[in-house]
Amino acid sequence: xxxxxxxxxxxxxxxLLAMFKDPxxxxxxxxxxxxxxxxYGYAATFDLSTVPYAVLDQSRTAASRALLAKLDGSGVxxxxxxxxxxxxxxxxxxxxxxxxxxxxxxxxxxxxxxxxSADVQVIADGRNSNTAATxxxxxSAVVSAFNAAWLSAHxxxxxxxxxxxxxxxxxxxxxxxxxxxxxxxxxxxxQTLMLTAMSVARExxxxxFDQLLVTPIRPAEIMAGKALPSMLVGxxxxxxxxxxAQLWFGIPFAGSFLTxxxxxxxxxxxxxxxxxxxxxxxxxxxxxxxxxxxxxxxxALLSGLTTPVENMPATLQYFTVINPLRYAINITxxxxxxxxxxxxxxxxxxxxxxxxxxxxxxxxxxxRHRLS
Amino acid sequence: MLIDHLxxxxxxxxxxxxxxxxxxxxxxxxxxxxxxxxxxxAVLVLLFGYGLSLDVSNVPVAVVFEDPSxxxxxxxxxxxxxxxxxxxxxxxxxxxxxxxxxxRVDGIIRIRSDFSxxxxxxSADVQVIVLGTQAxxxxxxxxxxxxxxxxYAARQAAEGRxxxxxxxxxxxxxWFNEANDSHYFLVPGLxxxxxxxxxxxxTAMVMAREWERGTIEALFVTxxxxxxxxxxxxxxxxVLGLAGLFLCVVAAKLLFAVPLRGSLWVLTGVSILYLLVTxxxxxxxxxxxxSQFVASxxxxxxxxxxxxxxxxxxxxxxSMPLAIQLISFLLPARYYVSLLQTExxxxxxxxxxxxxxxxxxxxxxxxxxxTRMATRKRLA
Numbered sequence: 001x002x003x004x005x006x007x008x009x010x011x012x013x014x015x016l017l018a019m020f021k022d023p024x025x026x027x028x029x030x031x032x033x034x035x036x037x038x039x040y041g042y043a044a045t046f047d048l049s050t051v052p053y054a055v056l057d058q059s060r061t062a063a064s065r066a067l068l069a070k071l072d073g074s075g076v077x078x079x080x081x082x083x084x085x086x087x088x089x090x091x092x093x094x095x096x097x098x099x100x101x102x103x104x105x106x107x108x109x110x111x112x113x114x115x116x117s118a119d120v121q122v123i124a125d126g127r128n129s130n131t132a133a134t135x136x137x138x139x140s141a142v143v144s145a146f147n148a149a150w151l152s153a154h155x156x157x158x159x160x161x162x163x164x165x166x167x168x169x170x171x172x173x174x175x176x177x178x179x180x181x182x183x184x185x186x187x188x189x190x191q192t193l194m195l196t197a198m199s200v201a202r203e204x205x206x207x208x209f210d211q212l213l214v215t216p217i218r219p220a221e222i223m224a225g226k227a228l229p230s231m232l233v234g235x236x237x238x239x240x241x242x243x244x245a246q247l248w249f250g251i252p253f254a255g256s257f258l259t260x261x262x263x264x265x266x267x268x269x270x271x272x273x274x275x276x277x278x279x280x281x282x283x284x285x286x287x288x289x290x291x292x293x294x295x296x297x298x299x300a301l302l303s304g305l306t307t308p309v310e311n312m313p314a315t316l317q318y319f320t321v322i323n324p325l326r327y328a329i330n331i332t333x334x335x336x337x338x339x340x341x342x343x344x345x346x347x348x349x350x351x352x353x354x355x356x357x358x359x360x361x362x363x364x365x366x367x368r369h370r371l372s
Numbered sequence: 373m374l375i376d377h378l379x380x381x382x383x384x385x386x387x388x389x390x391x392x393x394x395x396x397x398x399x400x401x402x403x404x405x406x407x408x409x410x411x412x413x414a415v416l417v418l419l420f421g422y423g424l425s426l427d428v429s430n431v432p433v434a435v436v437f438e439d440p441s442x443x444x445x446x447x448x449x450x451x452x453x454x455x456x457x458x459x460x461x462x463x464x465x466x467x468x469x470x471x472x473x474x475x476r477v478d479g480i481i482r483i484r485s486d487f488s489x490x491x492x493x494x495s496a497d498v499q500v501i502v503l504g505t506q507a508x509x510x511x512x513x514x515x516x517x518x519x520x521x522x523x524y525a526a527r528q529a530a531e532g533r534x535x536x537x538x539x540x541x542x543x544x545x546x547w548f549n550e551a552n553d554s555h556y557f558l559v560p561g562l563x564x565x566x567x568x569x570x571x572x573x574x575t576a577m578v579m580a581r582e583w584e585r586g587t588i589e590a591l592f593v594t595x596x597x598x599x600x601x602x603x604x605x606x607x608x609x610x611v612l613g614l615a616g617l618f619l620c621v622v623a624a625k626l627l628f629a630v631p632l633r634g635s636l637w638v639l640t641g642v643s644i645l646y647l648l649v650t651x652x653x654x655x656x657x658x659x660x661x662x663s664q665f666v667a668s669x670x671x672x673x674x675x676x677x678x679x680x681x682x683x684x685x686x687x688x689x690x691s692m693p694l695a696i697q698l699i700s701f702l703l704p705a706r707y708y709v710s711l712l713q714t715e716x717x718x719x720x721x722x723x724x725x726x727x728x729x730x731x732x733x734x735x736x737x738x739x740x741x742x743t744r745m746a747t748r749k750r751l752a
Binding site for chain 1: 402403404405407408411412415416419422423424428429431472473474475495496497498499500501502503504505506507508509510511514515517518521540541542543544545546547548549550552553554556557569573574577578581661663664665666668669670672673676677680681682684685686687688690691692693695696699700710713714717718721723724
């Protein structure tokens with residue numbers, strides 16, 4: 001029993017030494033997750049901070065200027081040009097110089113003063129329809145504020161219905177609060193899986209795997225010896241992303257670290273299991289990398305990272321049941337932002353454990369049967 | 373003289389052709405290359421076409437009636453009729469909060485006990501609470517809830533229960549994508565991902581493998597020149613990349629009904645440029661690092677995630693901090709996404725095409741030169 005443990009630890013130590021001996025490989029294990037977390041933490045946001053726009057103001061009245069002043073004063077809208085001809089609209093949009101053009105008709109103030117509704121046309125560049133929709137949403141918020149101010153200034157009563165909106169767990173609904181915790185799982189999955197798969201594949205490619213087999217180390221122990229260092233690296237990477245999230249981005253951590261790490265350990269177990277499964281069917285490092293990637297790509301797309309799982313068609317939602325990243329992202333969000341405890345996370349935890357156990361046993365089976 | 377040149381050219385061509393054949397066999401025989409080069413594009417087309425959607429529908433929300441009046445019921449009916457919501461009705465706020473904590477609902481609409489009275493007095497307030505964990509989703513839910521409440525307010529106004537004031541009304545038009553079809557928005561992203569995968573990812577290890585295994589030395593003693601080795605490596609992946617492009621164009625047209633408003637020739641031309649850039653990335657990373665593991669990690673860092681996150685396909689580049697924008701200028705994906713979006717949806721807008729294509733051409737030249745310089749006939 002202790003002999004087995006000793007053999008596993010010896011192999012794990014050798015693995016770690018091999019990983020960290022080469023300065024480039026050391027670099028590629030530590031720096032990329034931190035760098036990516038920083039870059040994507042800033043990059044991955046659906047919130048717009050600058051919306052370049054142009055205006056075709058055919059009214060040129062106090063009212064239209066007041067509306068534009070509200071827009072310019074919002075801090076988000078950046079007026080690039082005042083257009084004079086309707087034909088300019090096409091040029092500005094086509095050449096991607098603006099996200100949207102506001103067209104204010106001639107009778108804008110007249111209609112507004114006479115109690116009619118005055119149309120303002122928004123023409124948005126639909127090439128990125130997501131950005132366009134967000135930007136028009138901002139315009140409509142500014143217009144609502146303008147309407148309210150206009151009505152109260154003219155002694156009219158405001159709209160009969162108002163809404164107050166509160167948001168739990170992320171008061172300003174910042175995309176970053178969602179995205180950065182998601183990266184804890186996403187960034188570690190890819191590297192952990194690939195690291196495990198490639199370390200076995202390298203031994204095969206270099207012929208040292210056969211040498212391992214003639215040592216007293218048993219196949220299951222080889223697996224454990226390969227799994228442990230990868231999990232250690234994965235935990236370190238997850239921790240570094242977690243530190244960036246808290247110290248750099250200042251996203252408040254609501255839950256308990258114990259719960260989070262328990263969830264992450266199960267997740268890493270599943271990732272390592274998948275990596276070993278991949279490694280048991282491949283012959284070369286290139287195959288290991290490509291197959292690992294073939295797995296990770298759909299996992300990433302179907303994890304809720306970019307689009308919510310609930311919005312997917314039912315058949316694809318079934319597929320996400322075997323996706324460890326989906327559970328990992330859920331767990332990190334719920335612990336990190338909502339402060340959920342073990343009991344609430346059980347529906348996420350046991351599938352991860354199941355994935356881990358089944359991939360590891362499948363890998364063990366394939367390891368044994370490939371040898372003969 | 374001329375005949376000598378011709379003979380040399382013919383021999384060079386034969387050498388390159390032999391290498392291309394060898395490399396093609398290797399790609400076709402290796403199940404992992406087939407998986408990335410052929411299966412993956414098909415899977416991605418299906419996932420992007422049918423799987424990913426930023427549109428929200430049937431969001432479970434709790435509607436809390438603290439006011440049993442007909443006004444409140446009328447307001448709630450708006451949520452029941454809406455395709456965006458699947459309301460659960462309750463009279464207790466603590467129960468609704470409990471549902472939200474258990475993630476059974478994504479939002480709470482609270483109609484307070486004094487709603488009807490305040491409405492008659494001219495200003496009532498409805499409280500909307502959203503689950504902020506999925507921030508983007510929450511924002512959409514928030515907007516839809518406001519829309520549903522706004523419709524109710526408009527109905528009230530139309531029935532003359534409250535005065536109809538003169539207000540600014542927005543009429544929005546989404547150019548190039550009038551119906552706001554999300555496929556229009558996803559197809560360029562799909563193409564950029566597939567081209568990046570085939571160009572940069574598949575090739576990241578091919579040169580490193582020759583160096584690691586020492587087979588590059590065997591190649592060096594043959595009459596094959598270093599440039600010819602690289603050309604032989606590039607051609608099969610180049611063909612695979614073009615096949616991926618046409619698969620996407622056909623899928624875009626036939627499956628997703630996304631229009632191609634520019635010309636197919638321009639699209640193919642700029643795609644060839646991008647493919648050369650990604651092949652340049654893959655081969656130069658591979659030739660410079662000479663190690664399969666390091667090459668795979670760098671290729672991953674440079675290709676897949678940036679193509680998704682820093683290309684402007686999903687997230688707006690203009691809203692990123694300056695430092696991140698500068699990084700994005702170094703990555704080819706942003707130019708290609710801009711070209712793809714314009715070619716598919718806007719048409720041949722030369723003032724967009726020429727500068728972007730020029731940047732890609734410069735990048736391709738620089739990277740291929742770098743690869744050529746890193747692959748000298750010299751023993752390490």
